[in-house]
Amino acid sequence: MILIIPSIEIKNGRCAIDIEGTNGFTYSKVPIEIAKLWRKENAKSIHVTDLDGVKQGRPVNFGIITQILKSVDIPIELGGGLRTFQNVKDAFKNGIYRVVIGTMFIENPDEAKRSLDVYGPNKIALAIDVNNYHITVKGGEDGGISPLSAALNAYQLGFQRVIYTDILTDGAARMPNFKAVELLAKNSNLRITVSGGIGGLDHLLKLQELEPFGVDSVIIGRALYENRFPCQQLWRMCEAGNYPYTAKI
Secondary structure (H helix, E strand, O other): OOEEEEEEEEEOOEEOOOOEOOOOOEOOOOHHHHHHHHHHOOOOOEEEEEHHHHHHOOOOOHHHHHHHHHHOOOOEEEEOOOOOHHHHHHHHHOOOOEEEEOHHHHHOHHHHHHHHHHHOOOOEEEEEEEEOOEEEEOOOEEOOOOHHHHHHHHHHHOOOEEEEEEHHHOOOOOOOOHHHHHHHHHHOOOEEEEEOOOOOHHHHHHHHOOHHHOEEEEEEOHHHHOOOOHHHHHHHHHHOOOOOHHHOO
16 A cells, blocks of 8 residues: 655645544644644654745745654655755754755756765655646746656656656646656656645545556645545544644654
């Protein structure tokens, strides 16, 4: 079974999406408490995105992210605004398990290569954010290269993992671009984490079919936050009325 990694997106110091409970209850928007909740629900890792960092081109919410690192005992993967080697170095210095870079790879490949050489490919993943079959950089600008071309270049540079997000299928549509994922998986020689558009169990099972070609994990945000997986209702029923104490580790 491919690994499910919950997503926490931080904007203005708060979680960008509300987590729904039972009977209309909504959990705290405090990122630390949500990280504890995902850990309580047996997450093996958490993917954190600094949305303000994406916009400003540098890490913004690292103080909060550091608090998350101290609050849970599982690996934290970080993306958003990591555009220099120093950004990467600071992330690892503070305990991040893996960093995710995108714009740096397109605009400053020497810095990306330096990061790989120093920390190794298990610690550096490439973000491939796609809009209309072109990679995007800086949170939405056209990077002028196709996903497969970028992946092949990344493989030659030394990358071993990409995190693939098709922006057009993220959000309300909630339908991964399965054909694009399959094309990438079968031709890139890379391990692939799929992010964006996964709306429920049927999508997860369909991606599971691509595991033999390198798709070994998924990052899920909104679908988890909206209780779209059967097991979640049981978890939330047990937690109702006793939150946030049940989220404490």
